[in-house]
Amino acid sequence: MRVLGIEGTAWCASAALYDAETDSVLIESDPYEPDSGGIHPREAAEHMSEAIPAVVDAVMTAAEAEYGADAIDAVAFSRGPGLGPCLRTVGTAARALAGALDVPLVGVNHMVAHLEIGRHQSGFENPVCLNASGANAHLLGYHDGRYRVLGETMDAGVGNAIDKFTRHVGWDHPGGPKVEAAAADADPDDLLELPYVVKGMDFSFSGISSAANDAFDDGVPVERICFALQEHVFAMLTEVSERALSLTGADELVLGGGVAQNERLREMLSRMCADRGADFHAPEPRFLRDNAGMIAVLGAKMARAGDTLAIPDSAIDPNFRPDQVPVTWRDATGSVARGRDDGEAETRGAEATVEVVTDSEGARRVIKRRVPKTYRHPELDRTLRRDRTVAEARLTSEARRAGVSTPLVYDVDVPNATLTLQHVGARDLAADLDERWMSAVGRHLARLHGAGMVHGDPTTRNVRVGTSGSDGSRSADGAAPATLIDFGLAFHSGHVEDHAMDLHVFEGSVRATATDPEPLIEAFESGYSAVGEEVVLDRLGDVEGRGRYR
Ligand SMILES: C[C@@H](O)[C@H](NC(=O)OP(=O)(O)OC[C@H]1O[C@@H](n2cnc3c(N)ncnc32)[C@H](O)[C@@H]1O)C(=O)O
Ligand SMILES: Nc1ncnc2c1ncn2[C@@H]1O[C@H](COP(=O)(O)OP(=O)(O)OP(=O)(O)O)[C@@H](O)[C@H]1O
Numbered sequence: 001m002r003v004l005g006i007e008g009t010a011w012c013a014s015a016a017l018y019d020a021e022t023d024s025v026l027i028e029s030d031p032y033e034p035d036s037g038g039i040h041p042r043e044a045a046e047h048m049s050e051a052i053p054a055v056v057d058a059v060m061t062a063a064e065a066e067y068g069a070d071a072i073d074a075v076a077f078s079r080g081p082g083l084g085p086c087l088r089t090v091g092t093a094a095r096a097l098a099g100a101l102d103v104p105l106v107g108v109n110h111m112v113a114h115l116e117i118g119r120h121q122s123g124f125e126n127p128v129c130l131n132a133s134g135a136n137a138h139l140l141g142y143h144d145g146r147y148r149v150l151g152e153t154m155d156a157g158v159g160n161a162i163d164k165f166t167r168h169v170g171w172d173h174p175g176g177p178k179v180e181a182a183a184a185d186a187d188p189d190d191l192l193e194l195p196y197v198v199k200g201m202d203f204s205f206s207g208i209s210s211a212a213n214d215a216f217d218d219g220v221p222v223e224r225i226c227f228a229l230q231e232h233v234f235a236m237l238t239e240v241s242e243r244a245l246s247l248t249g250a251d252e253l254v255l256g257g258g259v260a261q262n263e264r265l266r267e268m269l270s271r272m273c274a275d276r277g278a279d280f281h282a283p284e285p286r287f288l289r290d291n292a293g294m295i296a297v298l299g300a301k302m303a304r305a306g307d308t309l310a311i312p313d314s315a316i317d318p319n320f321r322p323d324q325v326p327v328t329w330r331d332a333t334g335s336v337a338r339g340r341d342d343g344e345a346e347t348r349g350a351e352a353t354v355e356v357v358t359d360s361e362g363a364r365r366v367i368k369r370r371v372p373k374t375y376r377h378p379e380l381d382r383t384l385r386r387d388r389t390v391a392e393a394r395l396t397s398e399a400r401r402a403g404v405s406t407p408l409v410y411d412v413d414v415p416n417a418t419l420t421l422q423h424v425g426a427r428d429l430a431a432d433l434d435e436r437w438m439s440a441v442g443r444h445l446a447r448l449h450g451a452g453m454v455h456g457d458p459t460t461r462n463v464r465v466g467t468s469g470s471d472g473s474r475s476a477d478g479a480a481p482a483t484l485i486d487f488g489l490a491f492h493s494g495h496v497e498d499h500a501m502d503l504h505v506f507e508g509s510v511r512a513t514a515t516d517p518e519p520l521i522e523a524f525e526s527g528y529s530a531v532g533e534e535v536v537l538d539r540l541g542d543v544e545g546r547g548r549y550r
């Protein structure tokens, strides 16, 4: 099968020919380069009108020279997400071409294409996928016929966050490569501190962009800021990727998107994967930045699955989310979530190693060590491990005093980032995702929030369920026991927004891995509302909209 792909969601007018027989891809691209500032939607659309016919023509000429008049079996195009005026231009071109060639039309989700290209090339079965592009940033994993969003930015896309700084500095678009070049001139031992914001597997860049702009206005040398930007932003993306591997139990990671051309990001991810024995794949740069090659490759898989569009159903969608796509080209039963072996003597989380020991009285304890992460800057690494160890010791105990079921803290060794905790529960909630625990989790979170605390990372791996014999997790009202652990990202806050974010993170971790999440979510929310404030549940709807494309 041979597929003509067309891409033009924002800046890159591109056409490609994919020959599935030989697995070869020919790409012709013509980028839009704004004279000043960022991407202007109207100018970008004008660029598409001029450039798309030319790149399509170049590819068609090459295709016909090699394969003759019947060179093309299907036409695939980027249906979204992207800028409406650009998408419409590309959609019109694709419909006309499919009609003229009398071949099927395939509507591809651009974000899924960014990730499928890496899966295609690596041959990985069920990877976690990190998409680091200009307008987006998210972690995806396949489960039950769809790509689930495991985590995503709560504000700007990662490239846009970087470009916002370079615009402030007065550099032209795109800023990413300029930041990478400038960072190379900085003193690597002199790390400027910037905000570092991860919440479960979600993350936020708005604080970093503004802090970087402020530092520039205060006269901090621009190379120093660029270096710090990379170290913070990419460490966040690497950390959430590791969290996703840990939550799902997956041991494969693929990378996609324009920012993935950055060598420091690739180095961090490949180091993190090597350190935890996972496989990592990043496609070559021509498949990372926006390009029609990835559209043609996924288009071929979809066409082969019969996933084609009738012209009246082929409208574009500027807000097309990856989790809306019915994945017709993959085995429906596959899943990114692997069973994890609980009850081992040593468990490895995303941040720490956890060793179970038995004390002289026969009670079980866990020794949790936040091991250094070689992928991140040593200074950032030291700060994060120290701050989180201190926060975990303090808030685990405070939460317990507020009536939340948490382990007792026996010992804290801050210099070695090590905690000794009571062993609680029989297994992780992730290993036994069942309705009977959900209400207890809701009630504990509500109680925590009522006492002015936020967990910061309430995933299904950070709740222990069942009884281990030695713990105090049986609740007073006789309900099914559940214990909250891992308070490393916890902090004090009475803000509805922060409380709602906790619910968002927990529900995200349930939705990412459960086949039928709704009854679980319902039980969780009813537990929450029995103890907590209704405004928090109301706010949850707004928070959910925040991860959507704007
Ligand atoms: C919807 C679609 O239009 C959009 N496309 C997009 O964002 O273009 P993409 O090619 O994936 O990424 C462009 C971004 O990639 C950044 N970039 C390019 N080279 C970079 C580098 N060496 N380091 C850091 N960022 C880099 C640019 O600064 C820019 O923000 C998307 O995929 O989100
Ligand atoms: N007090 C405890 N009692 C029983 N098991 C525990 C306890 N603390 C941790 N564990 C086990 O170790 C695993 C990892 O612990 P924890 O979540 O605290 O580490 P982490 O590295 O911060 O993990 P992640 O960031 O992936 O959530 C847990 O999922 C749980 O299975």
Ligand SMILES: [Fe+2]
Binding pocket: 110, 114, 133, 134, 257, 258, 289, 290
């Ligand atoms: Fe893109």
